[in-house]
Amino acid sequence: MYICKVIGKVVSTQKNEKLTGSSIVLVRVVSLTAKKNEITESNEIFAAADTVGCGTGNYVLVTSGTNAGYALKNTNTPVDMAVVGIIDSGLGE
Secondary structure, rough: OOEEEEEEEEEOOOOOHOOOOOOEEEEEEEEEOOOOOOEEEEEEEEEEOOOOOOOOOOOOEEOOOOOHHHHHHOOOOOOOEEEEOOOOOOOOO
16 A cells, blocks of 8 residues: 555546546655655656545555455456545654
């Protein structure tokens, strides 16, 4: 799993029918520095299926690979990343 920050939402007029009802968000991988528990953002940006209703600016837990399909309750869904949780506290404290 990755800790990411939601940086935007993807708007698409067409998508695979198995993704109907799911939104796609853009996420940036983040990490905590050892010094002062500061959050640093990487240059990596991914598109992930949103299974929890997150918003721009939220810190989220993202899973990848086969587990992303399980998060959407269908392992045949064509996704590689899915948001599975919103982090309310615990970062940089």
